[in-house]
Amino acid sequence: MLLGLLVSALTLSGIAASPAMADEGGTDSQAEEFEYFFSGNVKYNDEPLEGVSIAVSGNGFEAETETDENGQWTLGVPEKEAYELTLDEDTLPEGVIVEDGQSTIDAEFGLTKRKSVNFFLGEGQRVTTDYGAQVLIRVVNGLNFGLLLALAAIGLSLIFGTTGLSNFAHAEMITFGALMMLTFSNMLGLPVWLAILIAIALSAGLGWTLDAGLWKPLRKRGVGLIPLMIVSIGLSLALRYTFQFFYGGSTRQLPGATLPREIVLGPILLSWIDVASMATSVIVLLAVAYFLLRTRIGKATRAVSDNSPLAAASGIDVDRVIRIVWVLGGALAGLSGILWAYFRPGVSWDMGFQILLLVFAAVTLGGLGTAFGALVGSLIVGLFIEVSTLWLPSDMKYVGALLVLILVLLFRPQGILGRRERIG
Amino acid sequence: MTNSEPAASAEPTGGTATVDTRDLVVEVRDVTAGYLPGVNILNGCSLTARDGELIGIIGPNGAGKSTLLKAIFGLVKVREGGIYLQGDEITNQKANKLVSKGVGFVPQTNNVFPSLTIQENLEMGIFQKPKDLKHRLEFVVDIFPELGKRLAQRAGSLSGGERQMVAMSRALMMGPHVLLLDEPSAGLSPVRQDEAFLRVKEINRAGVTTIMVEQNARRCLQICDRGYVLDQGRDAYEGPGRELLNDPKVIGLYLGTLGQD
Amino acid sequence: STGGTTPEESEEPADTGDALAIEAGERDLTLKVGTILPQSGTLAFLGPPEEAGVALAAEEINEADAGIQVEVVYRDSGDTTTDIATVSVTDLLSQDVSAIIGAASSGVSFTVIDQITSAGVVHFSPANTSPDFTDYDDNGLYFRTAPSDLLQGEVLGNLIAEDGASTLGLLVLNDPYGTGLAAATTEAFEAAGGEVVAEELFNTGDSNFDAQLSAINASNPDAVAVITFDEAKVVVPALVGAGYPGEQLYFVDGNLADYSADFAPGLVAGAKGTLPGPELEASFEDRMLGVDPNLDSFSYGPESYDALMLIALAAYAANSTAGEDIGAYLQQVSGGSGDGETVTTFADAAALLAEGSQIDFDGASGPITLDENGDPTEATIGIYEYEDDNTYTRIG
Amino acid sequence: MDWIQIFSNAAQELISPTTAAYALAALGLAIHFGYTGLLNFGQAGFMALGAYGFAISTLTFGFPVWASVLVGIGASIVFALILGIPTLRLRADYLAIVTIAAAEILRLIFTTNTFDDVTGSASGLQGYKGGIAAMNPIPDGTYGFGPFTYNAYDWWIRILGWTVVILAALFTWSIMRSPWGRVIKGIREDEDAVRALGKNVYSYKMQSLILGGVFGTLAGMIFIMPRAVVPANYQTSLTFFIYAILLLGGAATILGPIVGSMIFWVLLSFFSGFMARAVEAGWLPFMTQVQAGQLRFILVGVAIMLLVVFRPQGIFGNKKELSFVR
Amino acid sequence: MSDNATPTTPVKTTGLHVGEAGPGCKKVDPIIIADGVKRTFGGLTAVDVAHVEIPRGAITALIGPNGAGKTTFFNLLTGFDKPDEGKWEFDGRSLAHVPAYRVARMGLIRTFQLTKALGLLTVLDNMKLGAKGQSGENLFRSVFPFFWRSQEDEIEAKAKEILARFKLDAKQEDYAASLSGGQRKLLEMARALMSDPTLVMLDEPMAGVNPALTQSLLDHILDLKSQGMTVLFVEHDMHMVRHIADWVIVMAEGKIVAEGDPHEVMRDPAVIDAYLGAHHDTDLGDDDDPESVEHIHAMKELIDDEQ
Numbered sequence A: 001m002l003l004g005l006l007v008s009a010l011t012l013s014g015i016a017a018s019p020a021m022a023d024e025g026g027t028d029s030q031a032e033e034f035e036y037f038f039s040g041n042v043k044y045n046d047e048p049l050e051g052v053s054i055a056v057s058g059n060g061f062e063a064e065t066e067t068d069e070n071g072q073w074t075l076g077v078p079e080k081e082a083y084e085l086t087l088d089e090d091t092l093p094e095g096v097i098v099e100d101g102q103s104t105i106d107a108e109f110g111l112t113k114r115k116s117v118n119f120f121l122g123e124g125q126r127v128t129t130d131y132g133a134q135v136l137i138r139v140v141n142g143l144n145f146g147l148l149l150a151l152a153a154i155g156l157s158l159i160f161g162t163t164g165l166s167n168f169a170h171a172e173m174i175t176f177g178a179l180m181m182l183t184f185s186n187m188l189g190l191p192v193w194l195a196i197l198i199a200i201a202l203s204a205g206l207g208w209t210l211d212a213g214l215w216k217p218l219r220k221r222g223v224g225l226i227p228l229m230i231v232s233i234g235l236s237l238a239l240r241y242t243f244q245f246f247y248g249g250s251t252r253q254l255p256g257a258t259l260p261r262e263i264v265l266g267p268i269l270l271s272w273i274d275v276a277s278m279a280t281s282v283i284v285l286l287a288v289a290y291f292l293l294r295t296r297i298g299k300a301t302r303a304v305s306d307n308s309p310l311a312a313a314s315g316i317d318v319d320r321v322i323r324i325v326w327v328l329g330g331a332l333a334g335l336s337g338i339l340w341a342y343f344r345p346g347v348s349w350d351m352g353f354q355i356l357l358l359v360f361a362a363v364t365l366g367g368l369g370t371a372f373g374a375l376v377g378s379l380i381v382g383l384f385i386e387v388s389t390l391w392l393p394s395d396m397k398y399v400g401a402l403l404v405l406i407l408v409l410l411f412r413p414q415g416i417l418g419r420r421e422r423i424g
Numbered sequence B: 001m002t003n004s005e006p007a008a009s010a011e012p013t014g015g016t017a018t019v020d021t022r023d024l025v026v027e028v029r030d031v032t033a034g035y036l037p038g039v040n041i042l043n044g045c046s047l048t049a050r051d052g053e054l055i056g057i058i059g060p061n062g063a064g065k066s067t068l069l070k071a072i073f074g075l076v077k078v079r080e081g082g083i084y085l086q087g088d089e090i091t092n093q094k095a096n097k098l099v100s101k102g103v104g105f106v107p108q109t110n111n112v113f114p115s116l117t118i119q120e121n122l123e124m125g126i127f128q129k130p131k132d133l134k135h136r137l138e139f140v141v142d143i144f145p146e147l148g149k150r151l152a153q154r155a156g157s158l159s160g161g162e163r164q165m166v167a168m169s170r171a172l173m174m175g176p177h178v179l180l181l182d183e184p185s186a187g188l189s190p191v192r193q194d195e196a197f198l199r200v201k202e203i204n205r206a207g208v209t210t211i212m213v214e215q216n217a218r219r220c221l222q223i224c225d226r227g228y229v230l231d232q233g234r235d236a237y238e239g240p241g242r243e244l245l246n247d248p249k250v251i252g253l254y255l256g257t258l259g260q261d
Numbered sequence C: 001s002t003g004g005t006t007p008e009e010s011e012e013p014a015d016t017g018d019a020l021a022i023e024a025g026e027r028d029l030t031l032k033v034g035t036i037l038p039q040s041g042t043l044a045f046l047g048p049p050e051e052a053g054v055a056l057a058a059e060e061i062n063e064a065d066a067g068i069q070v071e072v073v074y075r076d077s078g079d080t081t082t083d084i085a086t087v088s089v090t091d092l093l094s095q096d097v098s099a100i101i102g103a104a105s106s107g108v109s110f111t112v113i114d115q116i117t118s119a120g121v122v123h124f125s126p127a128n129t130s131p132d133f134t135d136y137d138d139n140g141l142y143f144r145t146a147p148s149d150l151l152q153g154e155v156l157g158n159l160i161a162e163d164g165a166s167t168l169g170l171l172v173l174n175d176p177y178g179t180g181l182a183a184a185t186t187e188a189f190e191a192a193g194g195e196v197v198a199e200e201l202f203n204t205g206d207s208n209f210d211a212q213l214s215a216i217n218a219s220n221p222d223a224v225a226v227i228t229f230d231e232a233k234v235v236v237p238a239l240v241g242a243g244y245p246g247e248q249l250y251f252v253d254g255n256l257a258d259y260s261a262d263f264a265p266g267l268v269a270g271a272k273g274t275l276p277g278p279e280l281e282a283s284f285e286d287r288m289l290g291v292d293p294n295l296d297s298f299s300y301g302p303e304s305y306d307a308l309m310l311i312a313l314a315a316y317a318a319n320s321t322a323g324e325d326i327g328a329y330l331q332q333v334s335g336g337s338g339d340g341e342t343v344t345t346f347a348d349a350a351a352l353l354a355e356g357s358q359i360d361f362d363g364a365s366g367p368i369t370l371d372e373n374g375d376p377t378e379a380t381i382g383i384y385e386y387e388d389d390n391t392y393t394r395i396g
Numbered sequence D: 001m002d003w004i005q006i007f008s009n010a011a012q013e014l015i016s017p018t019t020a021a022y023a024l025a026a027l028g029l030a031i032h033f034g035y036t037g038l039l040n041f042g043q044a045g046f047m048a049l050g051a052y053g054f055a056i057s058t059l060t061f062g063f064p065v066w067a068s069v070l071v072g073i074g075a076s077i078v079f080a081l082i083l084g085i086p087t088l089r090l091r092a093d094y095l096a097i098v099t100i101a102a103a104e105i106l107r108l109i110f111t112t113n114t115f116d117d118v119t120g121s122a123s124g125l126q127g128y129k130g131g132i133a134a135m136n137p138i139p140d141g142t143y144g145f146g147p148f149t150y151n152a153y154d155w156w157i158r159i160l161g162w163t164v165v166i167l168a169a170l171f172t173w174s175i176m177r178s179p180w181g182r183v184i185k186g187i188r189e190d191e192d193a194v195r196a197l198g199k200n201v202y203s204y205k206m207q208s209l210i211l212g213g214v215f216g217t218l219a220g221m222i223f224i225m226p227r228a229v230v231p232a233n234y235q236t237s238l239t240f241f242i243y244a245i246l247l248l249g250g251a252a253t254i255l256g257p258i259v260g261s262m263i264f265w266v267l268l269s270f271f272s273g274f275m276a277r278a279v280e281a282g283w284l285p286f287m288t289q290v291q292a293g294q295l296r297f298i299l300v301g302v303a304i305m306l307l308v309v310f311r312p313q314g315i316f317g318n319k320k321e322l323s324f325v326r
Numbered sequence E: 001m002s003d004n005a006t007p008t009t010p011v012k013t014t015g016l017h018v019g020e021a022g023p024g025c026k027k028v029d030p031i032i033i034a035d036g037v038k039r040t041f042g043g044l045t046a047v048d049v050a051h052v053e054i055p056r057g058a059i060t061a062l063i064g065p066n067g068a069g070k071t072t073f074f075n076l077l078t079g080f081d082k083p084d085e086g087k088w089e090f091d092g093r094s095l096a097h098v099p100a101y102r103v104a105r106m107g108l109i110r111t112f113q114l115t116k117a118l119g120l121l122t123v124l125d126n127m128k129l130g131a132k133g134q135s136g137e138n139l140f141r142s143v144f145p146f147f148w149r150s151q152e153d154e155i156e157a158k159a160k161e162i163l164a165r166f167k168l169d170a171k172q173e174d175y176a177a178s179l180s181g182g183q184r185k186l187l188e189m190a191r192a193l194m195s196d197p198t199l200v201m202l203d204e205p206m207a208g209v210n211p212a213l214t215q216s217l218l219d220h221i222l223d224l225k226s227q228g229m230t231v232l233f234v235e236h237d238m239h240m241v242r243h244i245a246d247w248v249i250v251m252a253e254g255k256i257v258a259e260g261d262p263h264e265v266m267r268d269p270a271v272i273d274a275y276l277g278a279h280h281d282t283d284l285g286d287d288d289d290p291e292s293v294e295h296i297h298a299m300k301e302l303i304d305d306e307q
Ligand SMILES: Nc1ncnc2c1ncn2[C@@H]1O[C@H](COP(=O)(O)OP(=O)(O)OP(=O)(O)O)[C@@H](O)[C@H]1O
Pocket: A421, A422, B157, B158, B159, B160, B161, B162, B187, B189, E041, E044, E045, E046, E064, E065, E066, E067, E068, E069, E070, E071, E072, E073, E113
């Protein structure tokens, strides 16, 4: 029963450990006699070589073996000590060149009883992506991510634009869409399109409910914006843990989310989902911009955000406009949550919260409350996150994007598309 | 719709039980209102406006003039008393409801939407009846040609006077039956001020009942049918504009002698 | 598989003279143990199997009816962002627990270790792998059953090398667990003649891994080791989706899980992974499921089970429920300071102890033996391979 | 259910060093937000600087306690200057996001593996408490009564922590009733107006940012006395909780942050103990232990909301101010 | 309640200019000299002043149609906005690139047309903030009241005195946010006077202020002038301009188009045409000229559409 099991121990404390493992091919009769093993591969330019003989020597022990058809070999030794492993150059096929010193390796066991020693001969041609293509890939990924951020941001921006509220619970509205999608497609087994529609409808419903149940009463009491922001932080916390309460802490996948990408454009690989999500983002962003700039309700939305008592005095039903915005914001957040779950891919209870800061950064960078600003800001944030890691360590990838935010605001305190206020 | 003529005779000061053939359009009955709990700004203030009348309200700063207009328009909570529009009680009704009933209001401060363009600001004036837009836009631009040249400029970047024009125009866009104006002339250059007063008068002659608060008291009393002097949340004097204009007491307390020359 | 769990002759027994005497005779003890395992927060998915492991151990100890009854108080450790662990510990200490099992995250354990050990209570983590605990000034009260990253890393590095990969990409969670394991893996892999061509780190709470994956894909390694927790559910489909072959992936204990419900069929078929512990007996899994039928993962369940077992045995051996006494006996009952008889169930162990003899308890997570620092010295590391339905089976 | 235990555990939070740390950090925010109107959402960053500044100077450079404290304060002053130069010109809401970003950048730098030698990356730092412990004048042993029974070190850090909090509160109280405080409050209302009166608004805002930041830094040092330095502690949620505390007590008040912090921690501990015991006692049969842990945060979230709904000005805040907010 | 205002005829300062009175003419003792100051917003040139001098120790009115660029010019002079080009000096010191607060410290205090009351400070605190050179405004000294206590008392006495003049004394303990529109204007001006400025620039100080009160405040300003203060103000109320201004500068479309003695400037047909209007000094009550009747008809039509 030693086979197929690897037991090891920390030598640090002076206690060594037990049996060994062997792999599928390389076991030979020796294996039964010894407790410690060397094993490995012999390859020439990444091709395995068969019938190459390998010798081990050291501590008064010598043995030899040959590689199998996969270029693999295993050698047992009696003690956990240092040995010298030599590849017999004469057994190599014609034309295989071994550089000086490549044929002998000194090897010593670590904590375990097994030690891999590979002889990789030749140049080992690894096809890596060249720098230009890498940049291109990053840029495409960045645009893709940026568009998604924009979609997530637009609802936030709308709500901010109308009510002045920095809604931290927007993250949970995003998560909500994805979770509803999960519920209706995975758990209840509805077809994807239907599940998407239901999820978006329910997200819109969430927007409606939040406004009707929470924000409107608070507005009526004349609570200021900063306290409202804190309410949204509390709401965010409560909702987030409610999600965890019902859905648990682990990540799950939506149907079709893990299919491979099959659209090849030069070095770039995209999935249909990527394409669909990019297209959706662009269309929705244009539609929202149109809504804000051209439609009557859209203009009323901005009027309410500028000066809601005056809007009321102009005959605008302020509460209705805000309600519409919440419903729309909810639906957009839900949609972005679904796309986000496909893009990432994965659904989890805190998925919205994880990108909240980026969404806020994007909205701010573009200029608070401007629809196009949200788009521009999102694209910049997305691009910087993806591209900056060509130079930055990847665990600091958000640093680049956040620094850009600070630097841009140094020169344009009102954001990229924001407007300066007139003084006096 | 009756054409209005200047009130034929002076009404007794402070009197509310007057007999007049025209219907009461706006009636404020002993209203008490205020912002902070326990502090009343209006203390039993009363006012009437008959169909087609032009009412001027003057008074010292902080007398409660703006508060009175806001109370009529439902923007300040009325604590006691009632407000009636054509006989129906409208006390504490939502502002947008009143707009549908044909009441228009120009606030004293914060009276434009800064991030909207001038055109959009004007469109907001006619929010409830978008189809009349073109017609009315022409009408308004005719009054304030400065605005016509700048329809795409954001109101937030306008000068003080330009803002005031936008605010006036927005109210005119509504085509209201009752117009509440809070210091429409403040910040306008003399020529624009005169124009504004003339327009207000014209609008009024066209049948719009107008209540106007003014600190340019002389001008205001010159054109209005009846004037009220508000002091400390109460109507202290009331009478035809001309009469108040020449009342030595009113002059001493509220008008000053500067403009008399 | 049961092979190899017996200590070999190579195992150098610690001085037998160190062993404290064990008093023979009946016991009548009531042991109160608290847990601070993640119920909420980003590591919450680790909580259920860990709590189930503790619960199972408690159940078995109480059923053994050997003169010791265990009462477990479960509290939340949260994650490091919410600082709830200190509140939980205050609560547990106020209930006079003898030992606290937890936390899952090294960060959280660091937050509370002083509070616990200065109160004379045993702090026993089933999952901490940070090397910093080894020499921590813990009054001799900190213990853990989680095997060292060094061990698993070496096994993983050797495994990848042996599979013929000459280049390796690493996708690593930047926390003590991830970076420690990655370092050990790198060392073993490079010693075997390979080269790590990409090491990309990400932080807990990162949402999008595209940049890291692009970097790995760009360097086109022969194998990729995914050293993460639950993030693997996001990373792996994204990586394979971007064109990297699924069978060249290597998983670790933090993410070796059944992906049949989440991934497209065949997505990770042929991928391998390492997981400490002997092959879990089906019966152990069944027993865990008996405690919590909703479990979908057993990660750190056996380690948690063993933690409570050892604590109870130490209390039994000391015939005391004082934290200091338990701490004094813990190494000994694990087999770390004597040549006691190997036992695998609580009933057997208790019976031996009642006779006054030394024991060497080997539990569900392997032939656990603690050293004088409270760290485990022995571990079994299994090798697993994914099948077409994205479930894994043990191959070594 | 053991109510006494629940309450006595909750009562312990009243004087815990963590409560003191949150109170001090919230007091710093009161200066920033309550008095000056700076919407600083990067207080966690200042706390991290205190924690790391102290720990790194002790561990890496072997500085004595006083020097480590000074290094922490110095670091936060430098951070405030760097942060302030680009951001103090920003509108409040922009400032909020930028300060979050700056604090996150700091946290990411402390977390990244690149500087592992100094920062300990994700596992953080420990073993810096020797200096403080050595200064402890209290002889070894356990002291106290009822739930408030601690050993010498625990008493020492409580005494230290609360002394700092009280001194900071007195200091804040005295400057806020001075002409300096008047300028600061004026800036909160309209900085252009204050500028037109000849006050160097930028400099005042910077002073406020530094002062509140130094409070945050000291809070960060108190915060790590009973625990370890772990970078994940300094996430944005820390700032959120401190804001909740600030608003709970009242934004432009001195006692507000302190009492707010006490209430916050007492409630958190109470919910924690109560929920867990309720599940144990079988009062919530539909809920598992694990879910109970999550329910606590749901309750905290709801409590924050209800608080603002029913007392938007906070406990010590002035109701009158509320009728003028826009 | 209000002083019964008998108009005191103010003493006008004369002989301010050198040579012919006209746009950009030299002054005997200028306090501000601006040269080629230009500010554009996109395509719009808001201010384009070739040369202007403001006389010291006099009251100068800056008038002009709406949107002429008066407020923008104020902003430029006081450092709240930056011109595209040009230079300007105050008291012989160049003000280019001098930040607003420093301009104010030099003794050039301005008020805002759209008022900026500090809402959640009491009216009295608003006033005290206006005082200059307060030692208690230093962070380190602020901790120790004995450094600033006595100065604070003086400031408070002065603030109360000015508030009484501005009829705001009853409101001194209230938040400034609770003031009415006109009261805010008053506070704005009162606060500016707290610092004893060398030059005070008032942007439409009396718009929205009750006429009776205006009159008494003008006397106060004249008082201050006699103590050596220079005043530059924007105002649309011609009675007031005529009453107290020693000098008038007319701006239109960003340029200085006329300068001179108030009475003369107001007789200038160009000024009348562009600024004062034909109805100026006539009673609007007597109508009905044909144009007006026509308008009324048009409006009636509009309104009748509704029915
Ligand atoms: N930030 C800005 N962006 C665009 N245009 C502006 C801006 N500020 C001012 N303007 C324009 O510049 C012109 C001059 O404005 P300014 O406020 O100086 O006028 P003013 O003379 O003070 O007028 P008023 O008497 O009405 O207050 C106006 O037409 C205004 O619309």
